Amino acid sequence: MDDLSLPSATVITGAAGWLGRALVHHLAGETGEHPRGGTVRALVLDQAEADAVHAISDRVETVIGSVTDPTSLERLLVGLPADTDVIHTAGIIHPAKVSDFFAVNATGTANVAATVHRAGVRRLVHVSSNSPFGTNPSEADTFRAHEPYNPYLGYGESKMQGELAVLDHVSLGLDAVIVRPPWFYGPLQPPRQTTFFRLVRGGKFPKFGAGNQRRSMVYVDNLVQGIVRAELTPGPSGRAYWIADERAYTVNEIIETVGRALTDEGYDVKPGAMALPVIAGRIAERADRIIQGTGRYQQQLHVMGEMAHTIACDISAAQAELAYQPQIALYEGMRRSIQWCRREGLAL
């Protein structure tokens, strides 16, 4: 079946975020891989974010507001034609307190779904996560296209509620597609990702047990391609797709490949990793659970707890139904990421 035509207008929430800026770059930037005409309008939190978006593409219209403020969402859609597509990337992953997860990822997504449904856009692409599905039950297990919810703590719960809110509107007639990316990497990364490179360089990346846990990851440009394919591929409403690199990587492989990418980019790398017993990961997970139970959030603990698990997903549905074809794999993606850091003057 032919693709849907490019929309007259494209709206991006969370446009100043990592993924949002990558989308702005590829859809409206000068060297983007998925260029399109028409209106491109971005929801940003403040003027600083607006400036950051304009630095990538000056033809993007910015609207200052928040998914937590429904009236700002009304403003976001004012004057747009019926063939408008909305790509909802706004979300919060490492907040100050647990309630922010729900305000942004759950209620915020419900606000977006309700507003775009009422306004009558062509299609909503909702960017979800692996987190509503938790972690795989074993290292060999892989998440299929359809899986039961098993939310991983506050973030997972809030992202699940976000999906459910979208699906509620789907049952009432909204055309929406859900995209589920796992851990992503690539240029435009936030500062926490440079910590990742520093840990690998210093031979201190935490590795639990034998390091055979498998992790699906997605290079940010692959993810942009997946989102565009989900937006433009005709099909019934309410479908959901894993968008990730071709295959999952083991933790050992990730440490080795990133180390190699750093070496090949001219950095000194101390081989090895910080070997930790699996039980340490379980303790971190338990502590994370307890702290989140008090409404607080501790990023390092959360990341540690999750690292001891396998999170692997099967992208074959996206390949078959969306003609999604990931172009970049771990080594090349990491080299590009390192090069970007250097251009930005970020110390690794």
Add this chain to the structure above:
Amino acid sequence: MSGHSSRGLVRPFAQRLLSADLPGLSHAQRDQVAAFTVQRVDELPSVLRLGVEIIAAPMRIVVAIPGSGRAITWLIHHPLPLVGEYVRMIRSLAYTYIWEQWPLTLPDGSSPR
């Protein structure tokens, strides 16, 4: 093999569990079901039977204490280790028997009118 029956240990508890779980079951049915559970306990493999009797003995004493109704009700609704396995075994045997024998039995154990 061992000629003795667990009847004295198991039957009173099974009857108490049935009257708590399924108050609508007639006396005659309850006796019949309890007899079936005793028969199955008697057939258990050696080690299991020994284990069941070790758990059943104190339970039998609790059942015999006047006014222990609440304690019994609590015990049969909370899956404790070991004791819970005993409760589950007796309940499983009883329910399977009741609804195989009398498939139209209502959830409270009474027969449809």
Add this chain to the structure above:
Amino acid sequence: MKHASTTGADAVTHAPATEALYDAEVLIIGSGAGGATTAALLAEAGFDVLIVEEGDWVEQGTVVPFSLDQMNRQYRSGGVTVALGLPSIAYTEGRCAGGGTEVNSGLYRRPPAELLDRWRTQYHIRDLDPDEMYAIAEEVETALNVTPVPGAVSPASTVLQRGADALHWQNSESPRWMKYPAGGSAASGQRQSMTRTYLPRAQRAGARLLTQCRVRRLSINGTRASDAEVVLADGSPGRIRFRHVFVCGGAIHTPALLQRSGLRERIGDTLAVHPTVKLAARFPDPINMPDDVPVHQVKEFAPEISFGGSASNPGLVALSLADNWGQFSHALQDWERVCVYYAAITSEGKGRVKAIPGLRDPLVTYHLTARDRQMLRSGLSRLALLMLAAGADEVYPSYHHAPIVRSTADIAELQRSFATTKATVMTVHLCSTVPLGEHPRCAADSFGQVRGMKNVWVNDASMLPDAPGVNPQGSVMAFAVRNARRFIGTERPRG
């Protein structure tokens, strides 16, 4: 001493009331999938074969399948047997002429090629040739008339197919050892169990069958066993002298007998099972068929997780709801619209069978690993999703304080509240207590000969190196035939 060509129940040798002495060239202990095939092949090769069976010969059609009456007559301990652990795992064993083949669901799966390959390399099994195994499998399939259901499968089976198709999960109908009358339907099948196939074949070739005969121990001198002490139907003692003995009493009682006979090294230490959790699901239309089971299996996550349907007469539906009676019991009034389904996993845990001096039955224990617990949680959750995708109104998971699942969001609650210690965990596939192979952990050689013994073999589910992840009877029979042929090729009948 060979009998005439009568077969079946008429040909059963009833033990006399007085102290008895029997002689046999080959004694086969147990008449299930392993024992019956071994008996048929050896008898046909000219060996003088005596089969002893602890249970009775129960003619098909005289008991209702999956009923308590059947459990009484054809299962060990009325079907109430448990491997102790946290949680304990309930299991069942056939104890009758024909063993498990008389009472199971009759679903047949060949051992997958990857499985044979893994077993061969991991356990160093000599001369395990897949071509030979599949040639044997074909032979067995012909003998048992392994066939799909003619015409439409039952509605309870369609549920699995429909749900899996909606989720794009791989599923298929498992063929069964059944004969269907011309124009027959799913419910009209005649089970081609051992009492209909290999046991009569063995008897026609001269094998004798002694039922209700329990073997207490084998007398062993050095590297040879000489005779078996038995208890006959009337409780009197007997003795059977033999040249060779095949122990085929199933994964619990084969190692227990060997241990009682003084053979303990590596025997009984590696019990493998497929731990299984269940749920009941209610649909808008009637789907229940009280005396049969669904034939579809969902193999998307195989071999780690498999889904299928269970026997679901009203008693068994009540059993599946019993853990949460207060919340779930209303479903029983709609039992015709309810069916019980299972999720089975391949476990990394391990069990033990230990014969205890002075006790009739062994102690059986099983330990689930942390990974196994996660797999059971995931299996039950995925099964609940499968039920919703098939159109279930309500799903009732079998564990204490489980929620009723009506939507995908409810499954998140299932995942949160599930714990194996709250669940009814059970299994029907027991194996690997006397694993074969040349690897140091194996208790028998590559063809089932017990290590250190010149005339003792095992040839039942005990010999499978580990849990196959599919219905094991096809694997048991393929290995049993292979090993019996090997025996025939190396030993000569006395004539």
